[in-house]
Amino acid sequence: MSAHDRLEYQWTYRPKVPQRPGWFTSWPNGGRVALNVTVLHEWEGVPRPIRPMPDRSRWQFDQLALSQREYGVRHGLDRLLRLFEKHHVKATVLVNGLIAGLFPDNVADAHLRGHEIAVHNWDQAVHPPAMTRDEERASMRSTIDAIAKVTGARPKGFMSQGPRPTENTLELCVEQGFTWTGDYGDSDFPYLIDVDGRKIVSVGYVFPAYLDTELLQLGLDAALKQAIADFDAVYAESAQRPMQYRWAAHSHISGRPGMASVLDAFLTHVRSKSGVWMARSIDVADYWLAHEGG
Numbered sequence: 233m234s235a236h237d238r239l240e241y242q243w244t245y246r247p248k249v250p251q252r253p254g255w256f257t258s259w260p261n262g263g264r265v266a267l268n269v270t271v272l273h274e275w276e277g278v279p280r281p282i283r284p285m286p287d288r289s290r291w292q293f294d295q296l297a298l299s300q301r302e303y304g305v306r307h308g309l310d311r312l313l314r315l316f317e318k319h320h321v322k323a324t325v326l327v328n329g330l331i332a333g334l335f336p337d338n339v340a341d342a343h344l345r346g347h348e349i350a351v352h353n354w355d356q357a358v359h360p361p362a363m364t365r366d367e368e369r370a371s372m373r374s375t376i377d378a379i380a381k382v383t384g385a386r387p388k389g390f391m392s393q394g395p396r397p398t399e400n401t402l403e404l405c406v407e408q409g410f411t412w413t414g415d416y417g418d419s420d421f422p423y424l425i426d427v428d429g430r431k432i433v434s435v436g437y438v439f440p441a442y443l444d445t446e447l448l449q450l451g452l453d454a455a456l457k458q459a460i461a462d463f464d465a466v467y468a469e470s471a472q473r474p475m476q477y478r479w480a481a482h483s484h485i486s487g488r489p490g491m492a493s494v495l496d497a498f499l500t501h502v503r504s505k506s507g508v509w510m511a512r513s514i515d516v517a518d519y520w521l522a523h524e525g526g
Contacts, residue, residue: 239399246402246416246434250423255523256474263509264470265477266516267502269316269323269495270414270437271347272482273309273339274393275301275330276357300484305335308487313345315492319499324513326352326391326414329375336382343383348512350389351375351410359393365400372408389513391415395437406430412517420475422520431525433517440466441478444486447494456494460501467505476516 279297
């Protein structure tokens with residue numbers, strides 16, 4: 233294995249080709265598909281313009297971009313939480329530390345409803361590739377502390393913004409005691425990552441499934457049709473081997489009435505299928521560790 237493979241591909245720790253374990257013939261209670269809804273509840277310290285600022289702008293702070301994030305906090309997350317109550321879904325909510333600090337009641341509400349609160353680093357505008365190792369560690373720790381202050385519990389899951397992990401991220405994740413990472417969207421099933429004898433579960437991100445920004449581009453009717461067709465393909469394959477499916481929903485995008493209606497109809501469709509396990513990321517990770525943890 234070359235130094236390039238070890239450093240950039242992270243194959244020092246991640247298996248190059250994860251093997252489906254022999255014991256893995258179903259999810260809990262004979263489930264065929266583990267479906268996880270991940271909510272990205274984000275805040276940018278300095279909002280990135282969603283379109284260029286006017287020529288010769290003296291004031292560069294983009295209120296238009298900020299307003300999108302504010303909508304997610306003020307209306308989007310609550311709309312999604314009410315939708316999850318309707319369908320008896322417990323989600324994983326990835327939050328920036330800034331969100332937990334600026335809007336603690338917002339995050340506490342999701343926690344009290346039984347949703348998992350996980351770490352999405354401190355500021356959505358500052359991704360790990362722009363950080364030194366110490367800065368990345370500080371971002372994790374600050375967010376852990378902010379979430380724990382709100383929920384009374386230390387978060388167990390992590391996903392970097394993007395996700396865009398660095399060569400340091402996995403080592404920092406096990407250092408901080410995370411149970412799972414969502415940084416790698418590379419497998420139909422979870423797998424263990426061994427970082428110098430310390431284990432963390434890769435629960436995946438998006439693949440298979442969709443990020444809501446991808447679906448939004450199709451229009452609402454086409455988005456629902458595409459999502460259902462995609463899920464049905466995964467469900468059909470799960471007759472031969474258990475699969476996972478992950479829907480990633482931004483609170484400021486899927487929390488709008490139109491996109492929320494798409495997710496509503498999608499969950500109604502999913503609920504009509506037998507053998508679908510509605511699982512938070514921590515539920516998937518705990519199940520995997522119970523069998524593969526050693």
